Amino acid sequence: MSLLSIRNLHASIGDKEILKGVNLEINLGEVHSIMGPNGNGKSTLAGIIAGNTKYTVTEGEVIYKGKNILDMPVDVRACEGIFLGFQYPVEIPGVSITNFMRTAVNEQRKYRGLDPLSGAEFLKLMNEKKAIVEMTTNLANRSVNEGFSGGEKKKNEIFQMAMLDPTLAILDETDSGLDIDALRIVATGVNKLRRPDNATIVITHYQRLLDYIVPDFVHVLYEGRIVKTGPKELALELETRGYEWIKEELEQKA
Amino acid sequence: MEKIVQQFRDIQPTMRKNEVWRHVDFSALLTDELSLPQGERQTAEYHCNIPDLEAIRFVTENGLCHQPTLQTEDGTIISGFRNFSSQRPDLVRQYFGKCTPKENPYLKINSDNYTDGLFAFIPDGVHQQKPIQLQSVINAGHGLFLQVRNLVVVGRNSHVVIIHCDDSYDHSPAFANNVTEVYIMEGAQVEYYKMQNLNNQTGLLNHTYVAMQQGASFRSVALTLNGGHIRNHSEIRMLGEHCNVEAHGLYLNDQEQQVDNYIFVDHASPNCHSRELFKGILDDNARGTFNGHVLVEDGAVKTEAYQSNKNILLTDKAHITTQPFLEIYNDDVKCSHGSTVGQLDEQALFYIRSRGISERTAVTMLSYAFCDEVLQQILLEPLRNNLIDLVKKRLHGELTPCSECSLHCSSPCNGPEANFHIDPSKL
Numbered sequence: 001m002s003l004l005s006i007r008n009l010h011a012s013i014g015d016k017e018i019l020k021g022v023n024l025e026i027n028l029g030e031v032h033s034i035m036g037p038n039g040n041g042k043s044t045l046a047g048i049i050a051g052n053t054k055y056t057v058t059e060g061e062v063i064y065k066g067k068n069i070l071d072m073p074v075d076v077r078a079c080e081g082i083f084l085g086f087q088y089p090v091e092i093p094g095v096s097i098t099n100f101m102r103t104a105v106n107e108q109r110k111y112r113g114l115d116p117l118s119g120a121e122f123l124k125l126m127n128e129k130k131a132i133v134e135m136t137t138n139l140a141n142r143s144v145n146e147g148f149s150g151g152e153k154k155k156n157e158i159f160q161m162a163m164l165d166p167t168l169a170i171l172d173e174t175d176s177g178l179d180i181d182a183l184r185i186v187a188t189g190v191n192k193l194r195r196p197d198n199a200t201i202v203i204t205h206y207q208r209l210l211d212y213i214v215p216d217f218v219h220v221l222y223e224g225r226i227v228k229t230g231p232k233e234l235a236l237e238l239e240t241r242g243y244e245w246i247k248e249e250l251e252q253k254a
Numbered sequence: 255m256e257k258i259v260q261q262f263r264d265i266q267p268t269m270r271k272n273e274v275w276r277h278v279d280f281s282a283l284l285t286d287e288l289s290l291p292q293g294e295r296q297t298a299e300y301h302c303n304i305p306d307l308e309a310i311r312f313v314t315e316n317g318l319c320h321q322p323t324l325q326t327e328d329g330t331i332i333s334g335f336r337n338f339s340s341q342r343p344d345l346v347r348q349y350f351g352k353c354t355p356k357e358n359p360y361l362k363i364n365s366d367n368y369t370d371g372l373f374a375f376i377p378d379g380v381h382q383q384k385p386i387q388l389q390s391v392i393n394a395g396h397g398l399f400l401q402v403r404n405l406v407v408v409g410r411n412s413h414v415v416i417i418h419c420d421d422s423y424d425h426s427p428a429f430a431n432n433v434t435e436v437y438i439m440e441g442a443q444v445e446y447y448k449m450q451n452l453n454n455q456t457g458l459l460n461h462t463y464v465a466m467q468q469g470a471s472f473r474s475v476a477l478t479l480n481g482g483h484i485r486n487h488s489e490i491r492m493l494g495e496h497c498n499v500e501a502h503g504l505y506l507n508d509q510e511q512q513v514d515n516y517i518f519v520d521h522a523s524p525n526c527h528s529r530e531l532f533k534g535i536l537d538d539n540a541r542g543t544f545n546g547h548v549l550v551e552d553g554a555v556k557t558e559a560y561q562s563n564k565n566i567l568l569t570d571k572a573h574i575t576t577q578p579f580l581e582i583y584n585d586d587v588k589c590s591h592g593s594t595v596g597q598l599d600e601q602a603l604f605y606i607r608s609r610g611i612s613e614r615t616a617v618t619m620l621s622y623a624f625c626d627e628v629l630q631q632i633l634l635e636p637l638r639n640n641l642i643d644l645v646k647k648r649l650h651g652e653l654t655p656c657s658e659c660s661l662h663c664s665s666p667c668n669g670p671e672a673n674f675h676i677d678p679s680k681l
Contacts, residue, residue, distance in 0.1 A: 086605065092605070092619075093623060093627070094626035143623075164610065
């Protein structure tokens, strides 16, 4: 049984249909990359898996760990092990990262029937996970994402992913706005978290990130459908040839 | 009904014709149950449970003060108002009513009938290390109509912190028409922190009049946690050049409560700065008003005045009337004013919940985050930490046990908190 199975997913915002029949199967231990031009539904797909209610699913199903999760609230999905790394992480003045993460970790532990972490345990965990993304910032007095540079925000997303240890992580354009050092650090972080008992979806429209995070599968999402799936070499081909030839292939088929 | 109560009620309709008082109707709280204080005392000593706060504490209990006059070596005098008026009528006469408007009938009722209050005199050049804490306690066990009068005089280049708490200790109805006058001499600095935690049957009309001489500074933070109908009516006058005013407020009200903040800042002299930040969260059927008036007089060039009021309404029934208002008579000024009324940020809520945090907890976290900006204006650290905890407790309500709350107060409200041993404020 696959970890995530998306079947004939149609979704819209308001009157605008964005996803027009997406099919996708993801198994434990796999890294999938979803590529495609801007405005073709990549972030919509990520948002729907995570539970963003601003999208309306009009048809199809999303089966995660054998359950249709479309009616499950976003926080319950997170407790079930789904993590979304945001393309634009939200600034939350007045909420410290420490408090935010301690609450998240302990609410997830509670959901799984585990005791909350003690202060000392939590600090130890936080220091371990900060190291994964080479985070040197003192998080004590900093509000979530407030005043962070683009790179710090993305590192903070991967730090949160490390803290929460999800089964399925979806990274939405984590590479956008990163300089080459930050890109390396973020990618290294993701690789360190890769295990046979979890899976990752990397959404990007540059090949660059995939120099560091090597996917098992590359999918092209175009006009609301996954129109092509291939091995990691597909990403390279997209980088050199662009998306035009895929459009042409599609037209020929039609 | 007591004569004074009736008198107070009767002037309300006329007062409401004035824009400033338009939304003020205390009638529901001004009942037959209210009587004038007879010196009711429940206990000789009141404690304040703020850890690490060493303060000179003065208590008015049901409108009367029972402590002896305190005079320190540096010349500071702290006394019950009634007591001091008989000891030094000259000093009281020099200030009493000198910075209050003539035309306010509510004020006049207090001036004619006040029972007692705090008198604090800080001579020139004294940096008063310990804050002066005034606790106005209401606990008579029956309905009371109170009128407290406080007078604070701070000498040249002195510094003092005043903490003013209005607390109900029982569930009896009460109404307080209190007046505080603060005189700040040249170069003196005053921090004035107000805490209001009254029961739902209690009304409070809290007048504060501040007169500032050249180079004086005044910082106030008013925290309204609970109360049937609380109105903070403040008038601050900068009479000399280079004065600085920081006047802030935070109100958290629910059920059928009403909270009003009226603040008038008079830039009567050049080169003065004022900044106001008032924020509030209203839940259930709570109502509120913000009425901010900055007057920049024609000679008051190089004025800087900023005014902001931000509100979150958690329900469709909660209601806020906000009127930021600048009145400027010269063109060499920097001024701004603004107000917002809204709900919690949907994007931020989604972000928090996407980490596995329940909706309820996410709402509490964001509500606190909204309040934090005002609380950070409290410079006195032990007080700030304590008020942060009080606000957190207020926001989580009585419904969630401490162990499940996300806010991690440093002093849990019930039972031992076993899971977290580190002071979160130091993390």
